[in-house]
Amino acid sequence: MPRPRKFDESAVLAAARDQFWSAGYAGTTMDAVAAATDLGKGSLYGAFGGKQELFHRVFDDYCAQAEDGVRRELTGPDEEAFARLTAHVHGIAASVAADTAHRGCLLAKGTAELAEHDPVVAARALRTFDELERLLVADIEACQRHGDLSPGADPHRLAALVLTVLRGMEALGKAGKDARFLEAVAESALAALPRP
Amino acid sequence: MPRPRKFDESAVLAAARDQFWSAGYAGTTMDAVAAATDLGKGSLYGAFGGKQELFHRVFDDYCAQAEDGVRRELTGPDEEAFARLTAHVHGIAASVAADTAHRGCLLAKGTAELAEHDPVVAARALRTFDELERLLVADIEACQRHGDLSPGADPHRLAALVLTVLRGMEALGKAGKDARFLEAVAESALAALPRP
DNA sequence: GCACTTATGGACGATTCAGTCAAGAACTGG
DNA sequence: CCAGTTCTTGACTGAATCGTCCATAAGTGC
Numbered sequence: 001m002p003r004p005r006k007f008d009e010s011a012v013l014a015a016a017r018d019q020f021w022s023a024g025y026a027g028t029t030m031d032a033v034a035a036a037t038d039l040g041k042g043s044l045y046g047a048f049g050g051k052q053e054l055f056h057r058v059f060d061d062y063c064a065q066a067e068d069g070v071r072r073e074l075t076g077p078d079e080e081a082f083a084r085l086t087a088h089v090h091g092i093a094a095s096v097a098a099d100t101a102h103r104g105c106l107l108a109k110g111t112a113e114l115a116e117h118d119p120v121v122a123a124r125a126l127r128t129f130d131e132l133e134r135l136l137v138a139d140i141e142a143c144q145r146h147g148d149l150s151p152g153a154d155p156h157r158l159a160a161l162v163l164t165v166l167r168g169m170e171a172l173g174k175a176g177k178d179a180r181f182l183e184a185v186a187e188s189a190l191a192a193l194p195r196p
Numbered sequence: 197m198p199r200p201r202k203f204d205e206s207a208v209l210a211a212a213r214d215q216f217w218s219a220g221y222a223g224t225t226m227d228a229v230a231a232a233t234d235l236g237k238g239s240l241y242g243a244f245g246g247k248q249e250l251f252h253r254v255f256d257d258y259c260a261q262a263e264d265g266v267r268r269e270l271t272g273p274d275e276e277a278f279a280r281l282t283a284h285v286h287g288i289a290a291s292v293a294a295d296t297a298h299r300g301c302l303l304a305k306g307t308a309e310l311a312e313h314d315p316v317v318a319a320r321a322l323r324t325f326d327e328l329e330r331l332l333v334a335d336i337e338a339c340q341r342h343g344d345l346s347p348g349a350d351p352h353r354l355a356a357l358v359l360t361v362l363r364g365m366e367a368l369g370k371a372g373k374d375a376r377f378l379e380a381v382a383e384s385a386l387a388a389l390p391r392p
Numbered sequence: 393g394c395a396c397t398t399a400t401g402g403a404c405g406a407t408t409c410a411g412t413c414a415a416g417a418a419c420t421g422g
Numbered sequence: 423c424c425a426g427t428t429c430t431t432g433a434c435t436g437a438a439t440c441g442t443c444c445a446t447a448a449g450t451g452c
Binding site for chain 2: 408409410411412413414418419420
Binding site for chain 3: 423424425426427428429430431432433434435436437438439440441442443444445446447448449450451452
């Protein structure tokens with residue numbers, strides 16, 4: 001029987017994630033990750049394979065968690081679909097505004113830095129956005145069924161617009177646009193949805 | 197009288213910009229910049245001071261050019277204000293979609309990578325977005341004067357929404373969302389503006 | 393408690409990085 | 423054509439960088 005690992009894998013991944021999140025991929029050194037996780041470099045390489053593989057793992061976990069969070073926020077009975085949608089949009093605005101350190105979102109940061117040259121990252125990012133879009137479509141369809149949104153509108157187009165607004169808020173929040181701006185955008189985007 | 201410079205400063209800055217654009221700040225080496233510009237490192241450091249100063253210069257120039265381009269697209273007589281707006285939004289969608297290499301926008305990439313830790317970059321990015329917003333407000337007000345948009349709507353809110361959609365399209369295009377998606381978003385965003 | 397397997401941790405190596413420096417080249421005013 | 427100033431070249435430095443390696447520790451089935 002092998003010697004079991006002494007470290008908690010999820011804690012190590014969280015520490016690595018924070019390093020990548022703060023310094024970016026190229027700006028993060030494996031020595032820093034080792035120091036942050038209190039692991040020797042031998043253990044780090046033995047367990048995760050290398051910088052790129054570690055990042056892929058961290059990025060994948062982050063995307064999965066992001067999807068899960070949104071899924072929880074947007075799933076439920078039709079009667080509350082519109083409330084869920086407004087809460088989600090306002091919630092994103094609020095959380096972006098609350099990020100006064102402008103750390104932003106690892107999905108956005110990783111995509112901006114690596115999507116051009118790393119097909120694994122690009123594919124994972126695209127899959128995540130597609131899933132977020134799908135969740136929005138489902139919720140918007142629920143809104144239509146319950147009569148909160150115009151049944152004649154194309155739910156895919158509405159979802160695409162909402163997703164785009166959400167990602168734009170993230171980008172502008174990172175640049176320092178304030179809570180008032182973001183809140184106004186959230187309100188305007190919701191007001192732009194066609195009511196029956 | 198001093199010996200004049202042999203190189204063309206704007207060509208050197210363009211080559212440096214391409215390096216930073218492609219590899220990011222941390223991923224770019226001064227050796228690579230020197231090779232791309234055919235300059236010795238001594239000249240590079242003598243003329244621009246160092247990696248960070250060079251990036252600030254490149255980033256500032258890029259932002260200024262971006263502002264100028266949008267200013268040209270959105271400025272003109274009231275009668276064409278709405279046509280300018282629709283052309284701008286569709287133009288961004290088309291140019292993002294045409295960027296099949298997913299190089300994206302240096303403003304977005306630099307902001308994502310550096311805004312958190314480099315106040316110079318953060319301030320320049322915010323200033324650029326504010327200027328783009330201002331240009332949108334001016335054009336939307338022109339639309340209202342000419343009767344193409346509802347005069348009762350708050351032009352600042354509409355401009356904020358449009359700017360957010362544009363930055364969201366850039367972010368999603370980088371992740372690989374296709375031309376059909378982006379075009380649908382552009383159309384939906386324009387359709388969401390309140391007509392008189 | 394022995395043997396076997398894996399984890400650990402830190403030293404090590406080859407490479408690469410940002411930035412410096414000095415010697416010589418190039419240009420112009422006089 | 424000379425003197426003075428700046429530009430250029432590329433070798434050099436010291437610090438990091440990624441990744442490897444190996445001796446040792448640790449846990450478990452028998």
